[in-house]
Amino acid sequence: MRTSLCDTFGIDYPIFAFTPSEHVAAAVSRAGGLGVLGCVRFNDTDELERTLTWLDDNTDGKPYGVDIVMPMKIPTEGTSADLSAYIPEDHKRFVDQTLLELGVPPLPEGEGREGVLGWLHSVARSHLDVALNHRPVLIANALGSPPVDVIEKAHEHGVKVAALAGAAKHALRHVENGVDIIVAQGYEAGGHTGEVASMVLTPDVVDAVGPDVPVLGAGGIGSGRQVAASLALGAQGVWTGSIWLGTEEYRNLASNRGWETAFLRATSSDTVRTRIYTGKPARLLKTRWTEAWASQDAPEPLPMPLQNLLVAEAHNRINASHDPDVISMPIGQVVGRMNAVRPVADVVASLVEEYDEAVARLETYRK
Amino acid sequence: MRTSLCDTFGIDYPIFAFTPSEHVAAAVSRAGGLGVLGCVRFNDTDELERTLTWLDDNTDGKPYGVDIVMPMKIPTEGTSADLSAYIPEDHKRFVDQTLLELGVPPLPEGEGREGVLGWLHSVARSHLDVALNHRPVLIANALGSPPVDVIEKAHEHGVKVAALAGAAKHALRHVENGVDIIVAQGYEAGGHTGEVASMVLTPDVVDAVGPDVPVLGAGGIGSGRQVAASLALGAQGVWTGSIWLGTEEYRNLASNRGWETAFLRATSSDTVRTRIYTGKPARLLKTRWTEAWASQDAPEPLPMPLQNLLVAEAHNRINASHDPDVISMPIGQVVGRMNAVRPVADVVASLVEEYDEAVARLETYRK
Numbered sequence: 116m117r118t119s120l121c122d123t124f125g126i127d128y129p130i131f132a133f134t135p136s137e138h139v140a141a142a143v144s145r146a147g148g149l150g151v152l153g154c155v156r157f158n159d160t161d162e163l164e165r166t167l168t169w170l171d172d173n174t175d176g177k178p179y180g181v182d183i184v185m186p187m188k189i190p191t192e193g194t195s196a197d198l199s200a201y202i203p204e205d206h207k208r209f210v211d212q213t214l215l216e217l218g219v220p221p222l223p224e225g226e227g228r229e230g231v232l233g234w235l236h237s238v239a240r241s242h243l244d245v246a247l248n249h250r251p252v253l254i255a256n257a258l259g260s261p262p263v264d265v266i267e268k269a270h271e272h273g274v275k276v277a278a279l280a281g282a283a284k285h286a287l288r289h290v291e292n293g294v295d296i297i298v299a300q301g302y303e304a305g306g307h308t309g310e311v312a313s314m315v316l317t318p319d320v321v322d323a324v325g326p327d328v329p330v331l332g333a334g335g336i337g338s339g340r341q342v343a344a345s346l347a348l349g350a351q352g353v354w355t356g357s358i359w360l361g362t363e364e365y366r367n368l369a370s371n372r373g374w375e376t377a378f379l380r381a382t383s384s385d386t387v388r389t390r391i392y393t394g395k396p397a398r399l400l401k402t403r404w405t406e407a408w409a410s411q412d413a414p415e416p417l418p419m420p421l422q423n424l425l426v427a428e429a430h431n432r433i434n435a436s437h438d439p440d441v442i443s444m445p446i447g448q449v450v451g452r453m454n455a456v457r458p459v460a461d462v463v464a465s466l467v468e469e470y471d472e473a474v475a476r477l478e479t480y481r482k
Numbered sequence: 483m484r485t486s487l488c489d490t491f492g493i494d495y496p497i498f499a500f501t502p503s504e505h506v507a508a509a510v511s512r513a514g515g516l517g518v519l520g521c522v523r524f525n526d527t528d529e530l531e532r533t534l535t536w537l538d539d540n541t542d543g544k545p546y547g548v549d550i551v552m553p554m555k556i557p558t559e560g561t562s563a564d565l566s567a568y569i570p571e572d573h574k575r576f577v578d579q580t581l582l583e584l585g586v587p588p589l590p591e592g593e594g595r596e597g598v599l600g601w602l603h604s605v606a607r608s609h610l611d612v613a614l615n616h617r618p619v620l621i622a623n624a625l626g627s628p629p630v631d632v633i634e635k636a637h638e639h640g641v642k643v644a645a646l647a648g649a650a651k652h653a654l655r656h657v658e659n660g661v662d663i664i665v666a667q668g669y670e671a672g673g674h675t676g677e678v679a680s681m682v683l684t685p686d687v688v689d690a691v692g693p694d695v696p697v698l699g700a701g702g703i704g705s706g707r708q709v710a711a712s713l714a715l716g717a718q719g720v721w722t723g724s725i726w727l728g729t730e731e732y733r734n735l736a737s738n739r740g741w742e743t744a745f746l747r748a749t750s751s752d753t754v755r756t757r758i759y760t761g762k763p764a765r766l767l768k769t770r771w772t773e774a775w776a777s778q779d780a781p782e783p784l785p786m787p788l789q790n791l792l793v794a795e796a797h798n799r800i801n802a803s804h805d806p807d808v809i810s811m812p813i814g815q816v817v818g819r820m821n822a823v824r825p826v827a828d829v830v831a832s833l834v835e836e837y838d839e840a841v842a843r844l845e846t847y848r849k
Binding site: 116117118183229282283284301302303309310311312313314316318319334335336338340341343345346347348349382383384447448449451452471472473474476477478480481 | 483484485620649651652668669670672676677678679680681682683685686701702703705708710711713715716749750751800814815816818819822837838841843844845847848
C-alpha cells in the first residue's frame, strides 16, 4: 500500500494514526505508518517536551507528527479560573446532580480539578513552539486552518501542515491559507465531526482541492477494506484514530479501566454526535453520561472553550470511577469493529494485508 | 464490473436503481443494470398494472424489479379519511400557516387532495399482487423484512426479496425471515435511513450475514469511485436512488419544474434527516419547508402513516408551485455530485468506466 505520501514523509504506508499516547504513536511509526501525537492533553509544556524527547528516542529514527487544537479565530481567552466566571450556575448544578445520579464518586481532596487547557489558543501555540524544537514531519490541526503565521512558521521548519475539514468549502479555505494536506473528516468519525459522511465527503474534497493537494480519508477507517474504500474514493491516505484506543500500547495511557469493557461490547450504533464534550459537535461513545445530556431537562451545552471547562472535573471523576456504563470518550462508529485488544504492529499489518485482499477482489470484478 | 449478482439476475452490472419512474427503470435495465420501480406512489392499482405492462414492453426483455413499502408489523390501517381523525388540529394549522408564510398557493378546487396510500399495508399488498402478475426478478422492501408470507409468496413465483437495513442486527433479522439480499442503507442515503454511515455499515452487514447473503451498498453512491468503495467494503453490488432523479428520463415524472434548479445548486451539506416526510427518519433536500419544521415552534412530526397524510396536500401544493426554494424531496448527500442532467445510459456508462479507473489506481498502490 504505497501512495505519493509515502515518499513525502518517508513512510511505508499512508496510514496516519492520531493518538493521545506517545506509546501508540511510536509503535505506528515503527510499523511503517505515521504516528501523530495529540497535544491537547498537555497542560504542562514541560511534560510535552519530555514526551516528544521520548518519541525522538523511541521511533527508531522514523518520522512522526503532532496534532494541535487551534481555531483560526482566537476565542475567549484567559485562565481556567477567569473563564469559570462565564459558566452558569444551572449548568454546574446539572453536572453535579447527574454525577450523583450516575453514582460517580467525588475525587479525593485536591486531585484533578483542572480542565484541559489545550483548547486555549495560547496553550496550543506553546504546544507548537515546543514541537518545533523536536523533529515532527507534520503538524495537524483538529479545528481546520491554524492561523496563517503558524502555517508559515511550520513551513520555515520544513514541516507540513494538515487540517481537518468536514465540507469541501472548508477544505478550499484551508488550501488558500497554505495548508498542505486535507483530512476529510466524515460524519462517522470520532471527535469533532461534521454532517457529511466519508463516502460523500472524501470525493467531494478530493475534487474540490484538485490533484496537487493530498487528501486523507477520515471517519470509519478500521480495516483494510475501509482503507481500500477510502483510497478508491480518491484519498491518498487514511487518517485513523479510534482503532488505536483498542491497542495494547494504549493501556499505558488509559485512565479508565472500564474503557476496554465498554468498547469491546459497543456496536457501531453505540455512538452519538453531541456538543457536550467541547461545545462543538463531536462523536462520543453513547453511555449513561451522554444519555443524561440528551434528556429533556438537560441544559444546552456551552460554547467552546467553556463546555470543556464545565465538564473537566466530571471527566476526571468519571475516569476515576472505572464504570464502563459511564464513560466520556470520543470514538467513531468504527468502535463496532474493535473487538479485541491487539498490539499496534498487528493492527498495521492487518490493514495492509486486508487492503491487498480487497483490491485483488475488486480486480476480479473487472473481468 | 461483474459480481455473482450479475448471474443471479442476468444483468451486466450489479447496479440496482431505485426510481419512482418507469422510464428511468426501463433505461437502467436496458443499459445493463437493474431498474427497480418504486410502487408507493400508485394509489390506483390499475395504474400500476398499466405501468408494469409498459415496463414489460420497454425493457428489451431485460429484467427489472419493484420496490414496495411494507412494515413487518401492520400499523394503523384505514382509509385516508378515517385516519385524518387522528391528526391533531394544531398540526394542520402549522402546515397551513407554514405554506402561507412560504408563499405556496392553494390548489385549484378539487385537485390533489389525496395523500400517498402506498404506506398503508393493504395498499402495499395490492402492489405486490399486481407485480407478481408481471415479470419482476426482485421485490425490495424499503421498510426492512416484509411479512414472512409475502417473502414465501415471492419465492413461489421465483422472485428474490431484498430488504433495507440500517444496522447489522436488522440485517440478521431479515435473513432469519427469509430475505435473500440485504440493502445496507447508510446514513448518507436519501429517504428512510439510520444513523450508521456506509463506510461502517456495509462491512458490518457483510460480516454479520456471512458470505452466502449478498449485500448491496446504499447511501452515497453517485460515481464509479463510490461503487468501487462500496464493493471494496464487501458489497456485491450497489443500490442507488438519488442520482436517477437527475436524468433526462426522470423529466417524464418530475412534477416540480423547480426541482432541477434546486438539485443542481445543492451541495452535499444541503440535506437533512428528519421525520417530517413519513413519520420515520428520512433524508430530504434542505429547503425552506424543512427549515420551517426545524424551527422552535414547529410541532413534533406524527408517527407513520399519519405524518404523510398530514403533509400530502402540502406536497401537492409545493410541487404545483414550482418554487426551487420550497421542495419536499427525499435525496441523499450525493446530491452535491448531481451537477448536470444526463441520459440514464450515460450515467450507467460513467459508473462502469470510473469503477475500472478507480480499481486500476488502487492496483498501482499495491506496488
